[in-house]
Amino acid sequence: MYDVFRKYINEVTSSIIPDDEFKHYEEAFAKKTMKKKQFFLHEGSVCKYAAFIVKGAMRLYSIDEKGHEHIVRFGIESWWMTDRESFQMLTPSRYNIDAVEDCELLVTTSEAVARLKDRSPLFLKLMQILDQNSYIASQHRIESTISYTAEEKFMQLMNTYPAFLHRFPQNMIASYLGLTPETLSRIRKQVLLK
Amino acid sequence: MYDVFRKYINEVTSSIIPDDEFKHYEEAFAKKTMKKKQFFLHEGSVCKYAAFIVKGAMRLYSIDEKGHEHIVRFGIESWWMTDRESFQMLTPSRYNIDAVEDCELLVTTSEAVARLKDRSPLFLKLMQILDQNSYIASQHRIESTISYTAEEKFMQLMNTYPAFLHRFPQNMIASYLGLTPETLSRIRKQVLLK
Numbered sequence: 001m002y003d004v005f006r007k008y009i010n011e012v013t014s015s016i017i018p019d020d021e022f023k024h025y026e027e028a029f030a031k032k033t034m035k036k037k038q039f040f041l042h043e044g045s046v047c048k049y050a051a052f053i054v055k056g057a058m059r060l061y062s063i064d065e066k067g068h069e070h071i072v073r074f075g076i077e078s079w080w081m082t083d084r085e086s087f088q089m090l091t092p093s094r095y096n097i098d099a100v101e102d103c104e105l106l107v108t109t110s111e112a113v114a115r116l117k118d119r120s121p122l123f124l125k126l127m128q129i130l131d132q133n134s135y136i137a138s139q140h141r142i143e144s145t146i147s148y149t150a151e152e153k154f155m156q157l158m159n160t161y162p163a164f165l166h167r168f169p170q171n172m173i174a175s176y177l178g179l180t181p182e183t184l185s186r187i188r189k190q191v192l193l194k
Numbered sequence: 195m196y197d198v199f200r201k202y203i204n205e206v207t208s209s210i211i212p213d214d215e216f217k218h219y220e221e222a223f224a225k226k227t228m229k230k231k232q233f234f235l236h237e238g239s240v241c242k243y244a245a246f247i248v249k250g251a252m253r254l255y256s257i258d259e260k261g262h263e264h265i266v267r268f269g270i271e272s273w274w275m276t277d278r279e280s281f282q283m284l285t286p287s288r289y290n291i292d293a294v295e296d297c298e299l300l301v302t303t304s305e306a307v308a309r310l311k312d313r314s315p316l317f318l319k320l321m322q323i324l325d326q327n328s329y330i331a332s333q334h335r336i337e338s339t340i341s342y343t344a345e346e347k348f349m350q351l352m353n354t355y356p357a358f359l360h361r362f363p364q365n366m367i368a369s370y371l372g373l374t375p376e377t378l379s380r381i382r383k384q385v386l387l388k
Contacts, residue, residue, distance in 0.1 A: 062337060062341065064341060068341070070337060070340055070341030071340075072333060072336055072337045072340070073333075084326070084329055084330060084333070085330045085333070088326060124318075127322075128321075128322075128325075131322075131325035131326070131329065132278070132282060132325070134329055134332075135278055135325065135328055135329065135332070136278060136279045138328075138329070138332035138333070138335075138336065139266060139267075139278070139279070139332070141332075141336055142266055142332065142335055142336060142339065143256060143264060143266050145336065145339040145340055145372065146264055146265075146266070146339055146369070146370070146371070146372030147256065147258060147262070147264030147372065175340070176340070177340070178339065178340030178341065
């Protein structure tokens with residue numbers, strides 16, 4: 001599992017991390033497996049862990065007063081999963097995180113992250129690149145949710161994260177796009193017929 | 195203008211920046227004024243500048259094929275304004291940025307930002323805090339756009355950024371929330387009557 005993580009760090013930072021520096025990552029990140037449908041975080045708890053997904057699929061979602069789920073984030077291999085607000089501020093989370101498939105994770109705590117920032121200059125670079133990428137991705141997603149038609153939202157997802165369509169069931173994809181399952185089903189048919 | 199900026203840096207980083215360190219900020223940021231409706235960025239150009247708003251109001255928006263504007267970001271005093279993707283990757287922007295009110299700005303370039311990162315340890319801290327805050331704010335906005343009703347979206351904006359409602363015209367607020375002006379007008383009346 002650490003090999004995948006090491007390769008990922010090298011790729012994202014365009015560097016080769018030395019053995020003695022990577023040792024700190026092995027200390028900071030623990031292996032964890034999760035079965036499908038198991039919870040990583042329950043609404044109301046503090047999100048003590050952040051996970052790097054080595055294998056599997058997860059989702060972060062809220063549940064509204066009517067009991068409807070709203071999926072804010074998906075995660076698959078080489079993505080990170082946590083409620084960052086709760087993880088860093090130690091406030092109770094408004095979200096749930098669970099495993100959509102069986103998962104192999106590398107998990108860390110905010111204390112371990114703080115130590116790693118001191119010990120590995122590359123980790124700071126990694127964090128900066130990830131922050132920037134997620135800022136840009138969020139901006140795209142905000143733009144699409146406020147301005148795109150249902151069909152355009154689906155097309156954008158198909159072009160940007162095609163893997164999501166095979167990994168997550170249709171009702172979750174609909175929730176992620178802010179559409180009803182019926183609307184998504186109609187659009188899928190239209191798009192696939194084109 | 196630099197006094198406001200200095201106070202802002204001290205507040206955000208919970209530090210007191212020394213004179214010799216702040217000198218680098220005065221070198222990195224130039225004063226700029228803009229008249230209402232003037233453009234800071236045109237779609238298709240590279241966004242060469244990032245602005246700290248000392249006074250005034252700005253917006254970042256895209257225009258779709260039918261000519262409709264979609265407002266992705268607003269900015270007022272002590273907010274930053276740039277198309278970060280274009281600013282950092284030097285790619286042509288998909289957005290326009292203009293002044294909604296007369297503005298006083300402190301503007302910088304990506305080269306100056308890179309130099310400042312080397313010269314001011316506090317600047318790295320500032321960037322990290324801003325990145326974290328904008329990540330959290332984006333997550334809230336994504337959640338509200340996919341899961342809230344029109345009324346809930348308006349209420350959230352009223353609670354989170356009440357100043358926006360006085361600073362930006364109704365048609366812009368509607369665009370920012372992804373609502374039609376008619377829907378926003380109906381909701382405003384309902385909410386104000388309650």
